[in-house]
Amino acid sequence: MIFILLIDETGQVDEALNEFSSLDQSFVAAVQATLNKMRFAPGIKNDTAVKSRVRIELNFGYSIYGQP
DSSP, X not given: OEEEEEEOTTSBEEEEEEEEOOSXXXXXXXXXXXXXXXXXXXXXXXXXXXXXXXXXXXXXXXXXXXXX
């Protein structure tokens, strides 16, 4: 599943946008709610905190070795 995170100047997620997922929508909504609660270091431009946009891919499952 792929999300676009819109992060404000304080590092708080303003919005987590689901770009792509083939998983059940209730699971996607739960992941989205969790991402909305996360905090990040804000983007920095000219020594000033700025809003940023981050694209992340999340994979849920097991490896070919049976270990997550």
